[in-house]
Amino acid sequence: MAKDLGVGIIGCGNISTTYFSLSPLFRGLKVLACADLNRSAAELRAEEYGVKAQSIEELLQNDEIDVVVNLTIPAAHFSVSKSILEAGKHVYSEKPLVLTLQEGEELRRLAQAKNLSVGCAPDTFLGGSHQLARQYIDDGKVGRITSGTCHVMSPGMEMWHPNPGFFFLEGGGPILDLGPYYVANLINLIGPVKRVGALTSMANPTRTVTSQPLNGQVIPVETPTNIHALLEFVNGATITLSASWDVWSHRHANMELYGTEGSIYVPDPNFFGGVVDASGRDKDIKPLETWDHPFGIANQESPQGARANYRTAGLADMAIALTEGRDARCSLDRSLHGIDVMTSILKSGEEGRFIELTTTCTQPAALGIEEARSLLR
Ligand SMILES: NC(=O)c1ccc[n+]([C@@H]2O[C@H](COP(=O)([O-])OP(=O)(O)OC[C@H]3O[C@@H](n4cnc5c(N)ncnc54)[C@H](O)[C@@H]3O)[C@@H](O)[C@H]2O)c1
Numbered sequence: 001m002a003k004d005l006g007v008g009i010i011g012c013g014n015i016s017t018t019y020f021s022l023s024p025l026f027r028g029l030k031v032l033a034c035a036d037l038n039r040s041a042a043e044l045r046a047e048e049y050g051v052k053a054q055s056i057e058e059l060l061q062n063d064e065i066d067v068v069v070n071l072t073i074p075a076a077h078f079s080v081s082k083s084i085l086e087a088g089k090h091v092y093s094e095k096p097l098v099l100t101l102q103e104g105e106e107l108r109r110l111a112q113a114k115n116l117s118v119g120c121a122p123d124t125f126l127g128g129s130h131q132l133a134r135q136y137i138d139d140g141k142v143g144r145i146t147s148g149t150c151h152v153m154s155p156g157m158e159m160w161h162p163n164p165g166f167f168f169l170e171g172g173g174p175i176l177d178l179g180p181y182y183v184a185n186l187i188n189l190i191g192p193v194k195r196v197g198a199l200t201s202m203a204n205p206t207r208t209v210t211s212q213p214l215n216g217q218v219i220p221v222e223t224p225t226n227i228h229a230l231l232e233f234v235n236g237a238t239i240t241l242s243a244s245w246d247v248w249s250h251r252h253a254n255m256e257l258y259g260t261e262g263s264i265y266v267p268d269p270n271f272f273g274g275v276v277d278a279s280g281r282d283k284d285i286k287p288l289e290t291w292d293h294p295f296g297i298a299n300q301e302s303p304q305g306a307r308a309n310y311r312t313a314g315l316a317d318m319a320i321a322l323t324e325g326r327d328a329r330c331s332l333d334r335s336l337h338g339i340d341v342m343t344s345i346l347k348s349g350e351e352g353r354f355i356e357l358t359t360t361c362t363q364p365a366a367l368g369i370e371e372a373r374s375l376l377r
Contacts, residue, residue, distance in 0.1 A: 012071070
């Protein structure tokens with residue numbers, strides 16, 4: 001068997017604990033070192049998870065590291081990913097990959113010139129529930145998907161995240177922060193998007209943090225926090241996507257897709273599990289029979305109950321794709337198409353017109369039970 005890829009992590013904040021704690025579940029990966037602009041953040045994680053804390057430069061020069069995971073804030077994603085490629089290492093980034101298409105194209109050129117790969121979260125569409133929905137749609141059970149609705153709406157992030165300022169700056173906002181989960185799953189289930197239109201707004205120009213340790217701090221809002229978008233897919237489907245941090249409560253479902261033979265109700269694409277419901281022409285909505293998909297099995301307690309969390313699956317898939325010379329599911333092409341969708345939604349909101357997308361991608365290969373198992377140790 002090929003040796004494990006040596007993994008380095010740059011960015012040791014909130015989400016890094018998920019990568020440190022879940023990566024040992026997966027075959028083909030070994031986290032060796034971490035770094036952060038804030039050295040003490042890297043030292044804390046290094047101590048917690050038994051890896052080496054290095055400076056960013058030392059980590060980039062570390063010969064044992066093949067792939068670097070970029071868990072910095074969105075505004076730093078491009079420059080950090082670029083420096084990783086320049087150092088001759090593969091990149092796997094948290095979402096959003098970059099903030100503009102131009103940045104993404106530059107990463108693509110650099111990666112191609114150096115024969116390196118770039119992958120990007122989200123990987124939640126690899127979850128057991130989303131793959132069950134994928135199989136149901138692929139089997140033609142709801143016919144051709146013609147339309148649907150997606151809603152991701154809440155009061156915001158400043159009540160739970162310890163350092164929420166970046167969510168309200170360029171590169172944040174609900175569409176670039178939570179939109180990636182929805183767009184990636186729509187690409188998984190339906191394929192690429194052709195054009196988008198949107199209305200965007202913000203309820204307040206500032207927000208007051210209520211989480212610790214910054215409780216009481218007033219932070220500026222520099223990006224829309226309320227977005228209503230229309231997406232036309234290459235296959236002809238038309239989908240409404242609303243993403244907002246200006247909503248206290250609502251009764252919309254996360255994702256409903258309507259086909260020529262029935263409807264399918266997909267759980268929150270921010271998570272790996274959840275119940276998938278569907279109906280046929282008889283309008284009798286029932287949960288789909290669960291299957292034995294490893295990325296649907298609850299493995300974590302949360303305030304909402306036990307849930308499945310297999311974040312890092314996309315990195316593991318990329319590691320094996322690299323050794324097998326196949327397409328990685330969380331690929332640069334798909335995440336850059338997602339960036340095109342989301343930045344075009346924001347542009348449409350600014351300019352008041354529909355925007356034709358300039359990128360496209362293929363649907364990722366479905367991830368069945370056996371292949372998902374093969375990603376695990
Ligand atoms: N927090 C979550 O639940 C969550 C979930 C999924 C995805 N994400 C994504 O993960 C990324 C990080 O989010 P987070 O919540 O961990 O943020 P965070 O602010 O908690 O952590 C970011 C870390 O990156 C470091 N950093 C910033 N710029 C840097 C640079 N140029 N070089 C090196 N280090 C740098 C910061 O010092 C900080 O320690 C974001 O893109 C976010 O969208 C977060």
